[in-house]
Amino acid sequence: MSTLHFLAPGFASADALADLLARRRILVTRGEADLARGAAAIVAASGDLTDERRVTDIARAAGVRMVVLLREDADKFEIRSDLGGRLLRVAMPAPVTRPVRDAALLMLADLLAAPLRPMVACDPVTGGLLDLAARVARTEVTVFINGPTGSGKEVLARAVHTASRRADKPFVAINCAAIPENMLEAILFGHEKGAFTGAATANRGLIRAAEGGTLMLDEISEMPLGLQSKLLRVIQERQVTPLGSSAEVAVDIRIIATSNRDMAAEVGAGRFREDLYYRLNVFPLTTRALVARPEDIPALAVSLLRRHGPQGTPPMFTAAAIDLLTAHHWPGNVRELENVVQRALVLCDGLCIGAEDIVIDMNSGVTAPAERPGLRLAEAV
Numbered sequence: 001m002s003t004l005h006f007l008a009p010g011f012a013s014a015d016a017l018a019d020l021l022a023r024r025r026i027l028v029t030r031g032e033a034d035l036a037r038g039a040a041a042i043v044a045a046s047g048d049l050t051d052e053r054r055v056t057d058i059a060r061a062a063g064v065r066m067v068v069l070l071r072e073d074a075d076k077f078e079i080r081s082d083l084g085g086r087l088l089r090v091a092m093p094a095p096v097t098r099p100v101r102d103a104a105l106l107m108l109a110d111l112l113a114a115p116l117r118p119m120v121a122c123d124p125v126t127g128g129l130l131d132l133a134a135r136v137a138r139t140e141v142t143v144f145i146n147g148p149t150g151s152g153k154e155v156l157a158r159a160v161h162t163a164s165r166r167a168d169k170p171f172v173a174i175n176c177a178a179i180p181e182n183m184l185e186a187i188l189f190g191h192e193k194g195a196f197t198g199a200a201t202a203n204r205g206l207i208r209a210a211e212g213g214t215l216m217l218d219e220i221s222e223m224p225l226g227l228q229s230k231l232l233r234v235i236q237e238r239q240v241t242p243l244g245s246s247a248e249v250a251v252d253i254r255i256i257a258t259s260n261r262d263m264a265a266e267v268g269a270g271r272f273r274e275d276l277y278y279r280l281n282v283f284p285l286t287t288r289a290l291v292a293r294p295e296d297i298p299a300l301a302v303s304l305l306r307r308h309g310p311q312g313t314p315p316m317f318t319a320a321a322i323d324l325l326t327a328h329h330w331p332g333n334v335r336e337l338e339n340v341v342q343r344a345l346v347l348c349d350g351l352c353i354g355a356e357d358i359v360i361d362m363n364s365g366v367t368a369p370a371e372r373p374g375l376r377l378a379e380a381v
Helices: 014-023 049-062 103-113 124-137 153-162 181-189 205-209 225-237 263-268 274-280 296-308 319-327 333-347
Strands: 002-007 026-031 042-045 067-071 078-082 087-091 143-146 171-175 214-218 254-259 283-286
Touching (some): 124 153, 153 214, 181 205, 296 333
Parallel strands (some): 042 067, 171 214
């Protein structure tokens, strides 16, 4: 786990904040200054100027590059940055009884966690998936990630790469469904000069571009059968033959494949090679739809708000807005949620996002109760 340190004496929301961070697999230590060494940040209650100087001196002595000073029971959530972002002053309203739906607390948790673990996790299902990803990251085995579109497969693949010994090497992702079949082979395997019409120069290809790192084959189920046999040889022999060449080139890569399809059905229908599937499916990971992990929804919404909102202090979700987001079925998963958050940023008053700012696409196929305050897209335009 990555580590943060809560400096004694504690603050009122310390336990709730530590719980939210633990759900993202970030360890929190607490106590005096000598325990802070090696931490990514120190979090402490703010006081007078003397206290601030003491905390920054402690951080400097412990080799900690970031300090977060909290002022609790404020009227509203606010972030102020000093020292080039190394000192953050955060004003917090009083915490609510359910931390997993407390927008301010979730915002603070994401602010602390995002630099250490970009993958958002609050639901126990997602936490278990992060644990599996961390275990497989320590090995060299091939990983197959299966799950619905927009459920975080690439984010999980990057988490595996970041936690592996290959983290300082390239992470190369290619969407097998987005590249025309007649170009995919040359893009993957590379080619020599003159290998085909228009090949004026040689190209290494994406497999060799990932040398020493990780190659993610997104939507591998869309790869043509002819290329599947060539990919199988790369996995078995760890060698690649560029187009127009007879020489094999050794490669050192880890392969992570993803798909949103039922791979057993694809194999049974003859659209995907069985031998390749078993070579890829050494360690399977499965991402789940948002509806199957409801506690992730507020945390993801807040993280997306930070990503798309204005610099500094973004507007804050009201409790009613969080309840509305959590109640929705989200057939479009994170991408639909991201659209809704961006719409809310357009519609809100800049200070807070209420239920009236939550606009849900009527093409989602979900019928809302009559008393539900959120708007349908057709009603808002």
